[in-house]
Amino acid sequence: MSDLEYASATLEEWLRNGDMHTQRMQRVYTLAKEAKEYGEVPVAASLWHQDTLVVEHANRVERDNNPLAHAELLCAQKAHNMERRYWSECTLYVTLQPCTMCSAVLQRMRLHTLCFGAFDKEVPVGKPPYPTLILGGVLEEPCAALLQEFFSGLR
Numbered sequence: 001m002s003d004l005e006y007a008s009a010t011l012e013e014w015l016r017n018g019d020m021h022t023q024r025m026q027r028v029y030t031l032a033k034e035a036k037e038y039g040e041v042p043v044a045a046s047l048w049h050q051d052t053l054v055v056e057h058a059n060r061v062e063r064d065n066n067p068l069a070h071a072e073l074l075c076a077q078k079a080h081n082m083e084r085r086y087w088s089e090c091t092l093y094v095t096l097q098p099c100t101m102c103s104a105v106l107q108r109m110r111l112h113t114l115c116f117g118a119f120d121k122e123v124p125v126g127k128p129p130y131p132t133l134i135l136g137g138v139l140e141e142p143c144a145a146l147l148q149e150f151f152s153g154l155r
């Protein structure tokens with residue numbers, strides 16, 4: 001897939017399913033907000049197989065005292081209940097651009113689409129291996145504001 005083809009496939013996906021992606025992001029945003037009450041970095045994720053919600057999770061790093069308990073990874077772990085050939089029909093939503101650890105796992109899963117909210121300026125947005133499409137900045141403002149609020153509260 002050339003860069004141009006990739007960009008137009010991403011745009012096409014957004015034009016076709018933008019409202020659905022925004023609604024699903026709204027749902028994980030609410031979960032992320034709840035996680036903040038537990039002192040977690042307010043990030044949440046959900047994994048959808050076509051129209052079915054497979055799993056949703058907020059970060060649990062603090063609660064589980066586990067540096068691997070990022071929301072996306074908790075969702076990815078649940079994918080083992082599903083046949084592997086279905087992964088390429090899944091979309092993962094996460095309120096913050098995945099870190100390099102999570103990105104590596106998500107790339108291996110070769111999901112259909114990755115949708116994230118706030119951008120993490122420290123992580124470059126790479127082009128994943130085909131067929132994953134990346135839609136960044138979905139509901140960006142509230143997702144970013146939630147993180148800003150959290151981190152300014154820590155100072």
Ligand SMILES: [Zn+2]
Binds near residue numbers: 070072098100102
């Ligand atoms: Zn991560």
